[in-house]
Amino acid sequence: MKGFLGLASDFIEKMANPAYGTQVNESYGLRLAQLLDQDREAVGELAHMSELDAGDLSLLTTDGWLWLLGWMKSHGTRPSDDLLHSLFDNSNSLVLRLHVVEAVTTTADLKRTKEGWRESPPNVREFPESWLRTRMEKSVIISGPETRIERGEAALQLDPENVQAAVAESFELAMLLLQVGNESAMLALRSLLAHPWNGAELLRAHIAQLFSGLDEETRRNWYLALGLEDSDGA
Amino acid sequence: MIASPSNSRLRQEIQSCIQPFRGSLLEQLVKSSNCTLAVKYVATQWAKHYGTAGHLLKISTSPGYTWGTATYVVPICFPISSAIYGRIGVVGEYDPSSWRIFDATTSRAKNAYLTWLQTQFLYMQLTLTMHSNWANQFLRNQFRKTFKIDCVLFNPDQFNHSYTAHSDIWMAVSDWLPNEDLDTGLSQKFKNCRFTIIIEEEFDPDQFNISLRERIGPLSLRQPNVTMASAIATAYQSSGIVRIEA
Numbered sequence: 001m002k003g004f005l006g007l008a009s010d011f012i013e014k015m016a017n018p019a020y021g022t023q024v025n026e027s028y029g030l031r032l033a034q035l036l037d038q039d040r041e042a043v044g045e046l047a048h049m050s051e052l053d054a055g056d057l058s059l060l061t062t063d064g065w066l067w068l069l070g071w072m073k074s075h076g077t078r079p080s081d082d083l084l085h086s087l088f089d090n091s092n093s094l095v096l097r098l099h100v101v102e103a104v105t106t107t108a109d110l111k112r113t114k115e116g117w118r119e120s121p122p123n124v125r126e127f128p129e130s131w132l133r134t135r136m137e138k139s140v141i142i143s144g145p146e147t148r149i150e151r152g153e154a155a156l157q158l159d160p161e162n163v164q165a166a167v168a169e170s171f172e173l174a175m176l177l178l179q180v181g182n183e184s185a186m187l188a189l190r191s192l193l194a195h196p197w198n199g200a201e202l203l204r205a206h207i208a209q210l211f212s213g214l215d216e217e218t219r220r221n222w223y224l225a226l227g228l229e230d231s232d233g234a
Numbered sequence: 235m236i237a238s239p240s241n242s243r244l245r246q247e248i249q250s251c252i253q254p255f256r257g258s259l260l261e262q263l264v265k266s267s268n269c270t271l272a273v274k275y276v277a278t279q280w281a282k283h284y285g286t287a288g289h290l291l292k293i294s295t296s297p298g299y300t301w302g303t304a305t306y307v308v309p310i311c312f313p314i315s316s317a318i319y320g321r322i323g324v325v326g327e328y329d330p331s332s333w334r335i336f337d338a339t340t341s342r343a344k345n346a347y348l349t350w351l352q353t354q355f356l357y358m359q360l361t362l363t364m365h366s367n368w369a370n371q372f373l374r375n376q377f378r379k380t381f382k383i384d385c386v387l388f389n390p391d392q393f394n395h396s397y398t399a400h401s402d403i404w405m406a407v408s409d410w411l412p413n414e415d416l417d418t419g420l421s422q423k424f425k426n427c428r429f430t431i432i433i434e435e436e437f438d439p440d441q442f443n444i445s446l447r448e449r450i451g452p453l454s455l456r457q458p459n460v461t462m463a464s465a466i467a468t469a470y471q472s473s474g475i476v477r478i479e480a
Contacts, residue, residue, distance in 0.1 A: 029295055033292045186237055
């Protein structure tokens with residue numbers, strides 16, 4: 001499938017890159033739809049590219065990955081955690097990061113077990129969606145040193161400078177989850193904000209600052225939805 | 235359900251711009267042509283594909299589209315309005331009776347969308363980023379998903395003086411997945427799609443890619459829309475083809 005994706009990369013580029021214009025994008029999109037309509041097995045193969053990993057990042061351009069993420073999402077699936085972390089970490093593209101978070105939270109299907117989390121969201125360490133769990137663990141520095149070393153990262157100490165960096169990372173993740181706004185994203189954000197760690201207060205302060213521009217009713221609704229206390233005293 | 239940072243007044247304003255089919259502008263358009271047919275123009279390479287029955291229209295996923303991921307068609311009462319996009323007119327039937335319709339031809343609805351846009355948490359970052367086409371597509375999809383909009387009506391944003399009038403109305407129609415996300419495959423909203431129109435013209439974009447110039451015509455007087463729409467509807471019912479002269 002990797003080879004197939006590599007061979008198809010030019011085709012996907014013509015379908016996804018807006019620089020080619022909508023008519024070229026459309027024509028290639030219709031061609032793919034026609035091919036997949038004639039070969040239903042190919043849909044399943046394309047939708048389940050779980051063997052793609054971080055080393056496959058160069059197979060597609062950013063436009064190609066954006067298209068593939070959307071296409072897989074609409075088929076109820078997503079690439080492997082490994083590939084998604086690599087896309088997220090290496091692209092530096094806000095749009096791509098947003099699409100990664102959207103793909104993960106849309107396909108997460110956390111509804112079945114969500115009832116029990118209405119009062120108290122799952123602990124970050126036990127969050128049921130693996131990519132989000134790793135992301136949240138990483139951002140609040142609760143990964144064990146062994147895990148970080150396995151990833152080729154230096155072990156972090158909880159000194160003030162590292163806490164500031166971790167808060168910045170966790171706030172970026174929080175913003176992406178807020179913007180996606182679906183139920184799984186909101187659940188992940190509640191877990192992140194409820195997690196006790198050195199940067200928790202600072203992260204909540206950033207969120208409070210973000211909400212301070214909202215009107216009273218909207219702000220109150222957001223605090224309620226995220227399980228936070230409204231210190232502005234609405 | 236998608237959480238939205240917009241306040242209740244803005245949400246009410248947006249909701250008031252979303253109408254059921256009954257009483258909507260789309261109902262007026264359907265009444266004016268007396269049928270629920272829509273047309274999409276495609277390149278000639280698809281003529282034979284749509285020459286036989288049973289094919290579906292492709293949902294447009296290109297990030298360059300005005301209202302995001304949707305099936306872009308035109309009500310049959312503007313029969314050649316989008317002919318600038320292809321010589322082959324594919325006609326299909328639709329059932330709008332349960333649709334929630336956002337009429338973005340009005341300043342009020344456009345303002346409501348723009349105001350909503352500015353309330354988004356990542357508005358500034360997304361507006362100022364590269365990949366702006368993808369950012370816009372994300373936001374437009376987010377808006378339609380948040381308010382469960384089945385159809386956006388909007389005025390054309392590309393033109394040709396004898397085919398496309400500024401006041402024509404185009405449609406972006408949503409296909410929903412069970413998880414309330416937007417589908418990206420083949421649209422189930424348009425049935426019995428069939429090649430029914432040949433446009434004897436081709437178009438070139440001008441330097442701004444807003445207006446498109448004819449390569450051949452005009453060689454003949456254009457018939458009124460109502461006459462062409464009636465002929466197309468009749469041809470569609472009888473599996474015929476209507477030729478529109480340059």
